[in-house]
Amino acid sequence: MADIVLTPTKAKPQLREATAWDQVKHNRNWLGFWFMVPAMGFLIFFLAYPLGLGIWLSLTDTKIGRVGQFIGIENYEWLWDDAIFWLSVTNTLLYTFVASAIKFGIGLYLALLLNENLPFKAMLRAAVLIPFIVPTVLSALAFWWIFDSQFSIISWSLKHLGIIDYNINFLGDTTWARICVIFANIWRGVPFVAITLLAGLQTVSPSLYEAATLDGATRWQMFRHITYPLLTPIIAVVMTFSVLFTFTDFQLIWAMTRGGPVNSTHLMATLSYQRAIIAGQLGEGAAISSAMIPFLLAAIMVSWFGLQRRKWQQGENND
């Protein structure tokens, strides 16, 4: 871009003022900044500000209806000695780990299946998405009924089949409750994993499989040596998201169990809500929420450094 200062017509007495303004007008960085402002505004108001406020609240003793005082890390010290908090951490880790692992397994299986030439392929693909498009609360309510202690269709069926004599107390027993919420989460999360991995599978050129066929690969060897390695970048991304969504899950648990029985299904998100909004202890609730940050960062780091970067994906000659 032409530099205004150098053009002779502008070399007049009021040179200095004009220069500064013209430079701003013609500065590409300045223009770039203005293009960025809307996006930055959204990020600041809807992400950075709530995050900052949450962290700030966690350092105060704010209660609902009362402005808090800065109390340093006292909230965190309390939590350190709080058995229920640690139970929720354990629950969250268990929930995330088990649900994500199974979602990955089923999702990958479904993706591979849907990538084959099946009859009614388009319809099957659409059907796989159903759990994903049903609002979470609706599916949670459905599961609530499915796992109801008296009217559960599972108990009813098993009783009629003569396998059990009495209703299973799905959401009243700590182990059963955990299994049920994990099951519901898997049901809801599989479509995302499956469809994303399917998209990844479709980027693998069919001629690679043909080449591998001629090279003498069995179906398993093709998966092991071609499909899986080529899919790892997408697996890394989809599993990072899946882990983040599962770790911060709230709706499903709150609609099904509210953290019960005996806090056995309390996740950090639900405990935080209970302490902050139900009990009014905003500071403490915020501290529980903020305690999730290190876990989430760790998950992102693992995916970023461990999985996402592949030498063969880099275009440049930089080995």
Added chain:
Amino acid sequence: MSSVQIRDVRKSFGSFEVLHGVSIPIEDGEFVVLVGPSGCGKSTLLRMLAGLENITSGTISIGDRVVNNVQPKERDIAMVFQNYALYPHMTVADNMGFSLKLRGAKQDEISTGVKRAAEILALTPLLDRYPRQLSGGQRQRVAMGRAIVRDPQVFLFDEPLSNLDAKLRVAMRTEIKELHQRLKTTTVYVTHDQIEAMTMADKIVVMHDGIVEQMGTPLELYDTPANQFVAGFIGSPAMNFLKGKVKSNGSAGFEGPNGVKLPLKSAPANSEGQPAVYGVRPEHFTIADDGAEAEIVVVEPTGSETQVFAKLGGEQVVAVFRERHQFNPGDKIRLKPDPSLVHLFDEATGKRLNG
């Protein structure tokens, strides 16, 4: 190394038949090029040979063995794909050694095989690179290296040069031919480019609409095309075709469009007045006083030769001259086809009429 026999092979996709009974004998060590316009079934035939497509009917045998129901990996063939199909996540060495690895070969056996192939193709300095880090020509060579490593009975090439730029294509053409002379492995090569076919083949198979139009050495096809399709397909610029009638009463001749008189060495028996197509290659025109008058439309000098597009009896023809004439658009010239080198085809069937 092995001979390959393709006998009356047909292929249908659903009710649509794309190959209508193709028979091609391929001798041990021969370099056969399947050439034809897109959609003629040449790639399908190659993929059937590789085992990537089922054979609807007929037989394909490699050596003495009918391979119709033999798994691709058992056929002992290697294929070079149009897009190379290199495994992007493997180094050049791993790409080349993959088939040996799957076969359960020992590590040192694999590296010996890979090294030998890399030396043949001058790939040794690139063995640790990934496909992304290679140029088009290098990738092409890796794809060939992958085929060589396996030391197969038959090499199959599916339009391997069509993704390269013109200069590299010429270089790789020579390289593939040289490689074949060195390894003497039976090779089946598919292309739509007749120049590739002419320059590389021991035997060319011209295919069109699922049938074999003609089979033969490059010069046989060039000198005596069996029909109008082959005549038009082989040779560049393409052969000129002029419709008209055969004159056999008195001295043989041909009456072209708008009564243009064209020379003919001898007319087929009883052919007076028979409608036919007169074919003459651009390089078989000379400038002569007794030639037919033509008006120059465009002159394209290429340095080694000059292509002249002209109107002859109202039809556009192209002539190629090695000598440098001073031509300008609009000039009138007299073009005379060499009577011993012209071709005559039946107007209805396209079959060759003269010997």
